[in-house]
Amino acid sequence: MAFNRTIWTLWLQGFDVAPTPVPLCLASWRFHNPDWTIHALDARSLGDWIDIRAEIDPDRPDVTPQKVSNAARLALLRKYGGVWTDPTVFCRHPLDSWLPAHSKSGFYAFRGPFSDRLIDNWFIAAEPDNPLLVAMYEGYRGLWRRHRRFRNQNNEFGRWAVTQLEKVLGKSARRSALWTNPLLLDVIGAYPYAIFTYLATAAMLRDPRLRQIWEDSDPIDWRVVLPFVPLPRTEEGIKAALAIVDAGDFPVAKLTHHRDYYSTTFWPPILERMEATLSARPRG
Secondary structure (H helix, E strand, O other): OOOOOEEEEEOOOOHHHOOOOHHHHHHHHHHHOOOOEEEEEOOOHHHHOOOHHHOOOOOOOOOOHHHHHHHHHHHHHHHHOEEEEOOOEEEOOOHHHOHHHHOOOOEEEOOOOOOOOOOOOOEEEEOOOOHHHHHHHHHHHHHHHHOOOOOOOOOHHHHHHHHHHHHHHOOOHHHHHHHHOHHHHHHHOOOOOOHHHHHHHHHHHHOHHHHHHHHHOOOOOHHHHOOOOOOOOOHHHHHHHHHHHHHOOOOEEEOOOOHHHHOOOOHHHHHHHHHHHHHOOOOO
């Protein structure tokens, strides 16, 4: 599938002040995809492409930067198409070497390790008119239009209510789709962190056509693109991680932006080895 050859990524505060490993991840996308246009956006430059306030109100007290980023990725793909990547995703191989084979339905995202959702949202490739992408965009945009304010999102009751409901609704994808029920959201006045993926999951469960688009995309096992998650934070874990980086048997790898995550002795040698892979000619 021939997508718009544009890669979108966003760090609202600006990539010049982004924490480890964001600059390294951005460099990896540029290194491996020289024939693609890469837009590394911040809060200011985002406005050159979309009106974020038409999608979500960033000044709402119940809206976090993560929710603004969620709205932005859907709006950008809906309008222009292309590839969205979170700024903490490290690219190991060119998109052209693997994405076409996995996106024949005009849409691709990764499956995650969680049983309460069908889809993860840190990497999305889509044509602007792809029905699944359109449904995700309209569903997420509609959430903020239907609910002008989640009154309990930032208080003790809201956190308690979400936690209690997650114990019940988190047991399966079909149950988690109940989070999209407007009455439920109005009653508790709060939403879970993964509301984006629950909305997408609910759309696919409601509409067989959308579910077929999802099933027609050739999945890559989550263990391939989250290769460091199960490793122990020990010397043996470091050795295993370095071997994974050297082997390069993953197209991309999702990392994290939390500063404390990189304050241990585990990550510095791994990030250094990742950086070293960018000094050689990209592998196809």
